[in-house]
Amino acid sequence: MAARLCARHLPPAWLCRCKPNSSPEPPVRATGYARENQPLFFLRCRRAAQGQGRHYRAALCTELKHPLVVEEVVSRPVGPHEVRVDVHFCGINFADTLVCRGQYQEKPPLPFTPGIEFSGAVLETGTDVSTVKKGDRVIGVSNFNAMAEECITDQKTLWRIPENVSLQDAAVLPVSYGTAILALDHRARTQPGETVLVTAAAGATGLAVIDVATNVLRAKVIAAAGSDEKCKLAMQRGAQSSVNYSQGSLKEAVKKLVGSGGVNVAIDMVGGDVFLESLRSNLLLLKNISAMGLYFGRYQHQDFALFSKSMSSALQYCQQGLIHPHTGAVFKLEKINDALLHVMQRKSTGKVLLSLK
Numbered sequence: 266m267a268a269r270l271c272a273r274h275l276p277p278a279w280l281c282r283c284k285p286n287s288s289p290e291p292p293v294r295a296t297g298y299a300r301e302n303q304p305l306f307f308l309r310c311r312r313a314a315q316g317q318g319r320h321y322r323a324a325l326c327t328e329l330k331h332p333l334v335v336e337e338v339v340s341r342p343v344g345p346h347e348v349r350v351d352v353h354f355c356g357i358n359f360a361d362t363l364v365c366r367g368q369y370q371e372k373p374p375l376p377f378t379p380g381i382e383f384s385g386a387v388l389e390t391g392t393d394v395s396t397v398k399k400g401d402r403v404i405g406v407s408n409f410n411a412m413a414e415e416c417i418t419d420q421k422t423l424w425r426i427p428e429n430v431s432l433q434d435a436a437v438l439p440v441s442y443g444t445a446i447l448a449l450d451h452r453a454r455t456q457p458g459e460t461v462l463v464t465a466a467a468g469a470t471g472l473a474v475i476d477v478a479t480n481v482l483r484a485k486v487i488a489a490a491g492s493d494e495k496c497k498l499a500m501q502r503g504a505q506s507s508v509n510y511s512q513g514s515l516k517e518a519v520k521k522l523v524g525s526g527g528v529n530v531a532i533d534m535v536g537g538d539v540f541l542e543s544l545r546s547n548l549l550l551l552k553n554i555s556a557m558g559l560y561f562g563r564y565q566h567q568d569f570a571l572f573s574k575s576m577s578s579a580l581q582y583c584q585q586g587l588i589h590p591h592t593g594a595v596f597k598l599e600k601i602n603d604a605l606l607h608v609m610q611r612k613s614t615g616k617v618l619l620s621l622k
């Protein structure tokens with residue numbers, strides 16, 4: 266387990282509920298990224314040859330650890346429950362950088378198109394689709410095929426975007442806000458007035474945690490990040506205080522802020538020493554508190570109702586003006602490799618989006 270915690274190339278999201286857990290759920294001991302009961306739907310890309318029917322452009326990973334290529338791909342017909350979406354924005358996640366290096370827990374066969382979340386407009390619906398219609402604006406999650414002008418997905422994994430929410434803001438929501446809501450609300454049961462510590466606080470998920478904790482759950486956030494600029498951004502986005510963990514002990518800095526009582530909830534997305542320091546902002550055994558793991562994608566298969574509720578809630582909070590999704594950078598499809606590097610080199614803040622228009 267310790268080795269897992271230290272492996273930055275696996276995407277961690279660890280929670281520490283630093284007070285007796287009121288949840289009826291037993292504390293979960295995270296064991297990593299088990300794949301049992303988790304159906305994997307990967308579709309092979311058919312690259313277009315001249316004279317074939319309808320085409321669209323897609324980013325393709327043709328070889329692991331090599332730059333992606335942008336190519337014309339042949340459209341396939343939609344199945345009865347499927348929807349073809351004209352993709353406007355696709356979120357770039359750390360998971361995309363990992364899957365293209367063969368370091369993610371899911372390993373689609375080559376060639377494949379990365380991208381697990383998007384916003385866009387419905388182009389075509391299958392014969393049994395009842396939830397959306399042509400022209401509807403939607404967000405969706407998919408199993409690595411969203412970095413493309415078109416994406417086909419099951420109707421279940423699409424949610425309609427309210428009128429006053431832009432396609433760009435909506436594209437920031439699925440993974441980052443879905444994770445933030447499930448972590449803060451479902452898992453940690455964060456209460457108004459509690460103090461939440463979040464690491465990688467200026468990243469896409471970190472800023473979503475700050476937004477939801479502060480503006481929806483009325484908690485106070487200590488933002489921990491790796492530079493003064495990132496700390497400044499986290500403060501601008503609602504954190505009450507910040508700690509630059511590249512300049513000393515996170516544990517000591519947090520202690521100075523909240524005293525020996527520690528924080529109520531710690532959400533760590535970095536792993537390694539930063540995780541251990543977050544954990545030491547309180548002591549599990551002495552204080553009857555619990556540490557939990559969270560894997561957002563797994564909820565889609567394990568508890569779809571909960572997964573879907575996290576999406577609907579994110580859209581609703583956005584419609585109500587409670588939350589304010591932050592896009593740090595937008596890249597065109599042709600610049601996909603620059604976009605992935607931007608994320609991998611730790612330069613990004615907020616959500617990095619790929620614009621397909």
Ligand SMILES: NC(=O)c1ccc[n+]([C@@H]2O[C@H](COP(=O)([O-])OP(=O)(O)OC[C@H]3O[C@@H](n4cnc5c(N)ncnc54)[C@H](OP(=O)(O)O)[C@@H]3O)[C@@H](O)[C@H]2O)c1
Nearest residue numbers: 276277278359444465468469470471490491534559560561
């Ligand atoms: N388990 C889940 O369900 C789940 C869901 C969403 C995200 N995640 C994971 O949580 C992490 C953050 O996600 P995100 O969407 O917020 O990503 P992001 O926007 O790319 O932010 C990543 C941040 O992580 C920090 N970091 C620390 N060590 C790093 C390293 N070696 N390389 C790159 N970044 C490093 C950096 O912030 P500092 O410079 O401030 O340290 C960076 O800005 C990722 O690992 C992601 O895979 C897990």
